[in-house]
Amino acid sequence: PAGYAQNYLIKNNLAKEATKSSISQLAGQKKAQEKHEAEILEEAKKLKEFLEKEDTVVELKAKAGEDSRLFGSIPSKQIAEGLNKQYKIKLDKRKIELNNPIRTLGYTNVPVKLHHEVTATIKVHVVAE
Numbered sequence: 001p002a003g004y005a006q007n008y009l010i011k012n013n014l015a016k017e018a019t020k021s022s023i024s025q026l027a028g029q030k031k032a033q034e035k036h037e038a039e040i041l042e043e044a045k046k047l048k049e050f051l052e053k054e055d056t057v058v059e060l061k062a063k064a065g066e067d068s069r070l071f072g073s074i075p076s077k078q079i080a081e082g083l084n085k086q087y088k089i090k091l092d093k094r095k096i097e098l099n100n101p102i103r104t105l106g107y108t109n110v111p112v113k114l115h116h117e118v119t120a121t122i123k124v125h126v127v128a129e
Contacts, residue, residue, distance in 0.1 A: 044115035047089070051112065051120040058082045064105050064128045073101035079110060079124055102126055 009015035016022050050056060060082045063071045076096035083089050097111045097119075108124045 041115055041117060044118040047114055048118050048120035050087075051089075051122045056087070057107075057123045057125050058086060059125045059127060061127055061129045062105075068105040068128075070103050070105070070126070073103045074124070074126055075101045076110075079122075082124075083122070 005015060010017060058079060060074055060078060062074060065071065075093075076098045077093045079096050079098070080091050080093040083091055091112065095113050097113055102108050102110075102124065105126050105128055108126070109121050110124050112120045112122055114120055
């Protein structure tokens, strides 16, 4: 290695010399990373399959007026808590892609981004208290 590489990059541990052992080590790390990502994707697909079953419905209770409008709203945080209570599935509220909070009684389909390649749709049923 010459100049910039020798004097700056390698000296400050910003780069490594490309020896056979370091190249094979990097290849092994890449392989492990790909395997890990494939496992996460598979897990997300299984979760999507469960969440999209007909009988998987998140039921939430809320106070409502006579015209079936809620006093307040149901935000994504409340949906995540309901999913955890009913099915023991912990989901980050930021993964639930709710554009506007739910403000009416009844069924609502809510998209959930489980992985950058996998998006599921869960059914949320809001009933009056």
